[in-house]
Amino acid sequence: MTNQAAQPAENSPANGVGGIEVTSAAILSRILTSLDDDKAEDVVQIDLRGISSIGDYMVIASGRSSRQVVSIAEKLVDRLKETFGIYSKIEGKEGGDWVLIDTGDVIVHVFRPEVREFYQLEKMWLPAGSAKA
Numbered sequence: 001m002t003n004q005a006a007q008p009a010e011n012s013p014a015n016g017v018g019g020i021e022v023t024s025a026a027i028l029s030r031i032l033t034s035l036d037d038d039k040a041e042d043v044v045q046i047d048l049r050g051i052s053s054i055g056d057y058m059v060i061a062s063g064r065s066s067r068q069v070v071s072i073a074e075k076l077v078d079r080l081k082e083t084f085g086i087y088s089k090i091e092g093k094e095g096g097d098w099v100l101i102d103t104g105d106v107i108v109h110v111f112r113p114e115v116r117e118f119y120q121l122e123k124m125w126l127p128a129g130s131a132k133a
Contacts, residue, residue: 022084024056024105031106034079035061038072040110046125057106060122062113066096069110073099076108 028045035043040061049056063069070093080086080103089102097115101108109121 022086027080027084027086027103027106028057028059030080030083031059031076031103031108034076035059035072038075039068040072041113042116044122044126046122048125051125055102055105055107058125059106059108060116061108061110062116063110064113066112069099069112070096072110073101073108076101076110 032043032045040063043059043061046058046060047056048054048058061072063072073090073093077088077090080088086103088104090099091102092099097112098119099110101110111119111121
C-alpha cells in the first residue's frame with residue numbers, strides 16, 4: 001500500500017474521521033499510543049520543526065522480530081486511516097527489517113534491534129550528546 005498521504009499543515013487543521021482535528025501533534029500522539037499498544041521498544045521521538053522540511057516529527061522504534069516489525073507498521077497504518085482518514089506511505093514491509101511509514105507530517109521508522117543499531121538513525125537527528133551510546 002503506497003497511497004499518497006494528503007493532509008494539511010499543522011497551522012491549517014482539517015477534520016479527520018469523526019471530526020477529529022488533524023494536526024502533526026495529534027498524529028504524533030496517535031502514533032505513540034499505537035506503538036505502545038503493540039509493545040514497540042525503545043521508542044524515540046525527534047522534533048524536526050525548524051530543522052528539516054521532511055516533516056514535523058520523526059519517531060524511531062524497535063520490534064523484537066521481523067514479524068513484530070511488520071505487524072506494528074500495518075496496525076499503525078490502519079489506525080491512522082481509521083482515526084484521521086490518512087493514507088500513509090509504507091516501505092520495507094516485505095523484508096521486515098526496517099519499515100518506514102510516511103504520514104506527511106510524521107515519519108516513523110520501525111526496526112529490528114540489530115538493524116537499528118547498525119544504522120543508528122537517531123544519532124543523525126538528535127542534538128549532540130542526547131543520543132544513546
